[in-house]
Amino acid sequence: MTITQIHAKNPWITAFFSFSFPGFGNFLLHRYAKAFVLTAWEVFVNTHARVNLGIMYSLQGQFEKAKQVLAIEWLLLYVAIYVYGIWDGYRSSVDINKLYLLAEREDAPIKPYTMNAWGYNYLDKREPIMAAVWSFLMPGLGHIYLHKVIAGFFIFAGTIGLVYLSHLPHSLYYTCTGEFAAAKSVLNMQWTLYLPSIYIFIAYDSYVSAVEYNKLHDKEMVQFLRRSYQRPGFEMPV
Known part of the structure; x- marks a missing residue:
């Protein structure tokens, strides 16, 4: 159903995309289960906390309106997961880069083709x-x-x-x-x-x-x- 691989990545780029949208850093790392969970959580909590509206009013200089529109009870739940996504993206990139170097030195085998009842997939x-x-x-x-x-x-x-x-x-x-x-x-x-x-x-x-x-x-x-x-x-x- 997919092609999953490890390759060298800049940890700061992974952290940046995790900062822009929690879960995107894990997409870059091909860690889809965690990426789906964090992305769905971001949309759910951001919508209830109305973070995007707060950002929009802040950029327009309407700070009082930004404070009024935010839902504090949801915003406090949002912060921990948001910071975790950035930290986990950076940390995971560093670890995967080490695994990539090991795979390079050990000349790890690569599977070029697979086929099953759902279809087939191949490298090209x-x-x-x-x-x-x-x-x-x-x-x-x-x-x-x-x-x-x-x-x-x-x-x-x-x-x-x-x-x-x-x-x-x-x-x-x-x-x-x-x-x-x-x-x-x-x-x-x-x-x-x-x-x-x-x-x-x-x-x-x-x-x-x-x-x-x-x-x-x-x-x-x-x-x-x-x-x-x-x-x-x-x-x-x-």
Whole structure:
């Protein structure tokens, strides 16, 4: 159902995406169970605490209105999980980088093909730009293109729900017809403010995943050629 791998990552990038949206750091690390839980918790608690509305009013300089709109009883539940997501993303990246170095030195085997009753999956070359473009047009499609089926459908379904609740299609319609006041008034900003983080992360993750899958494909090919055709006593000239 997917291609899971470990590769070297900058822990600060993982922490940054965990900061922008709890759970995204674990998506980068291919730890999907934890990513789904943290992402669902972020949407649930953020919506009840009305954090996005507080952020919007704060950016507009309406600090009193921001304080009034926040639900303190939910906000206090939000903080611990939010900080944990950032800490766990950084810590996990450091540990996975160590595992990656061990796998490199031990020349760990790579499985290039699998097939079962659900279908088949195999390593091949993918276009990183194409993955990013599909993700930008509709989050989830880039991951499905990369055969990250479970993550792709989770992102796809989640984005459809957020777009529907934010009334973004209505706003785009009014914008195209020149009714800008109606376009602003129809938007539900609590739900709309989820979308920028999602679009930026999904495009980045699909692009990086395609690049790393291509490296994994080349590495598997090198392993096959060396084990099948290289003499055991061959010494590399460099």
